[in-house]
Amino acid sequence: MKWKHVWTLLRKDFLIEWKEKYVLGAIVLFVILSSYIIYKAFQQVTPMSWNVLFWIIFLFSGLNALIRSFSSELSRQYLYIYQLAHPGEIILSKIIYNTAVLSLVSIILIAALSLFTISPINDYKLFLLAVLLGSIGISTCFTFVAAVLGQQTSQSVLMSVLSLPLIIPILLLLIKITANALSIVDDSNIMSDLILLGGIDLILFGVAMIIYPFLWRL
Amino acid sequence: MKSLWWKCLCIALLLYALFVGMLTPLKPGILNISPFLVSSGERVSMEVEAYNVEAGKEWQAYLKKDSLSYLKASAVELTNGKFKIDFEIPSHIPSETSLQALTLLITDERNGTLVYPEGIQLKSSTNESTSSWLKEGHPRLYKKEGFLFPYRNILRETIRNMYYHVPLWFSMFILFFAGMMCSIWYLKTKKIEYDHRASSLIYSGMLMGVLGLITGSLWAKATWGAYWTNDMKLNMSAVSMLIYFAYAILRSGTEDIERKATLSSAYNIFAFITIVPLIFVLPRVADSLHPGNGGNPAFGGEDLDNTMRAVFYPAIIGFTLMGVWLGQILLRIKRIKEKIFFNKIDF
Structure with missing residues (x-):
């Protein structure tokens, strides 16, 4: 594996995104619209419901954004890429790219939700750390499932069914950690949760890296 | 006949687990006590409902505070499975706090010792306290002989669920692990046979998991009072079942055989x-709240005694063998289907 290849593939993904600005715009609009619906539908948002709403919107806008990570390019284009790079490099670049997209979504979401409702975050450092770790885990799961599904016709239905159960452990840990960052609960042992989350991320990442080379040819 | 021995073993073990697990009686125990609130310096007459007791030789009852403080009952009488026990509680109690939890012990040579842990609340009306109650030495505690399952408060007869619910989860996990090994092997060798094996094992493991959820749910109704609670362990096992249902959906949603095999193997490992x-x-x-968490009984030394082990371990082997057997039948169905499919194409 060469880092240069990973970097080139990442650059390619970002360039494509920059060319087709409408996709990024659609994601941003989705986030803002959902926040606006919450603002209109909820009379009063408590920090507890803010926490849950944040993760639910994050999840579904992330799902929307990442669903096309392996189907956006034509299969002929793929054949070309696979001749140039090792499949491990391709999945690594996709995971990094998707993590970046999810982090962007989360930052826009924090801003939009805080603008429309309340901004209950007390411990920004902890919150952002949780968001980053969560983005890595969730993007690994989504990318892997998208890679498994590839260019299947029923992709979008299967994508949510296959990936949502997989990320439930990550999501439950995230809700617990961010509840701490919002001072809803006070858990002095939050470090062990963060380590556990990092551990799950690492395992999922490792497995995805090992299995993907068997999958790419399909 | 040679390959049949383990199926016979499976049937024998499961029948053994079913009959011995269901028919062995429990040791005697205490169902409830009234009144359970007593105060110091008074003379109480308790009515204690007992379970599975037979006529005893010489009944003795004690209130226990700690290993140094026992209070012997002045009279114990058993009629129609109900005890009438009289205690004369001294005015000084062996504690500084005003409310104390006491354990009731009823013992007899033939019935063994009946225990109701911390079921009686003692209220002190004076500030007097002494270090101990012990007057006449430690009471003699007996153990009922014979092959009997232990009696546990609240659990009572549901303790038998240990032989069905827990082995079902064990066998599910063993089958899933074996299925994952087959999937890894498929990705290595690309022989379709291993994918058939993996999916058969996973499907039979899913059956075990669903049965485990159902038995657990029935048990929860009996002990916790609800079929489903917000408990972490329950919900996480439900999620793991959902993950494997997604596996089934992925398999049925993919047409091409080789593609299906590779995708589902990868998903299975993940x-x-x-x-x-x-x-x-x-x-x-x-x-x-689940047994095994937060001080609730599970596999600890006292919780799983030798009589229970004698049924529990065979049940694990029996259920696992049944899972493998089911998987084998599924595998054969798949092989036959494949043969029919390819024959049709050849004609």
Whole structure:
């Protein structure tokens, strides 16, 4: 594996995104619209419901954004890429790219939700750390499932069914950690949760890296 | 006949687990006590409902505070499975706090010792306290002989669920693990046979998991009072079942055989890695009412005694063998289907 290849593939993904600005715009609009619906539908948002709403919107806008990570390019284009790079490099670049997209979504979401409702975050450092770790885990799961599904016709239905159960452990840990960052609960042992989350991320990442080379040819 | 021995073993073990697990009586125990609130310096007459007791030789009853403080009952009488026990509680109690939990012990040579742990609340009306109550030495405690399952408060007869619910989860996990190994082997060798094996094992493991959920749910109704609760362990096992249902959907949603095999093998490995934290790590982080968490009984030395082990371990082997057997039948169905499919194409 060469880092240069990973970097080139990442650059390619970002360039494509920059060319087709409408996709990024659609994601941003989705986030803002959902926040606006919450603002209109909820009379009063408590920090507890803010926490849950944040993760639910994050999840579904992330799902929307990442669903096309392996189907956006034509299969002929793929054949070309696979001749140039090792499949491990391709999945690594996709995971990094998707993590970046999810982090962007989360930052826009924090801003939009805080603008429309309340901004209950007390411990920004902890919150952002949780968001980053969560983005890595969730993007690994989504990318892997998208890679498994590839260019299947029923992709979008299967994508949510296959990936949502997989990320439930990550999501439950995230809700617990961010509840701490919002001072809803006070858990002095939050470090062990963060380590556990990092551990799950690492395992999922490792497995995805090992299995993907068997999958790419399909 | 040679390959039949383990099926016979499976049937024998399951029948053994079913009959011995269901028919062996429990040791005698205490159902409830009234009144359970007593105060110091008074003379109480308790009515104690007992379970599975037979006429005894010489009944003795004690209130226990700690290993140094026993109070002997002045009279114990058993009629129609109900005890009438008189205690004369001294005005000084062996504690500084005003409310104390006491354990009731009723003992007899033939019935063994009946225990109701911390079921009686003692209220002190004076500030007097002494270090101990012990007057006449430690009471003699007996053990009922014979092959009997232990009596536990609240659990009572549901303790038998240990032989069905827990082995079902064990066998599910063993089958899923074997399925994952087959999937890894498929990705290595690309022989379709291994994918058939993996999916058969997973499907039979899913049956075990669903049965485990159902038995657990019935048990929860009897002990916790609800079929489903917000407990971490329950919900995580439900999620792990959902992951494998997604596996089934993925398989049925893919047409091409080789593609189906590769995709589902990859997903299977990923799924198994995900359910390890779901079942083994996360429930230990959160509080849970489930046995094995938060001081609730599970496999600890006293909780799983030798009579229970004698049924529990054979049940694990029996259920696992049944899972393998089911998987084998599914595998054969798949092979036959494949043969029919390819014959049709050849004609």
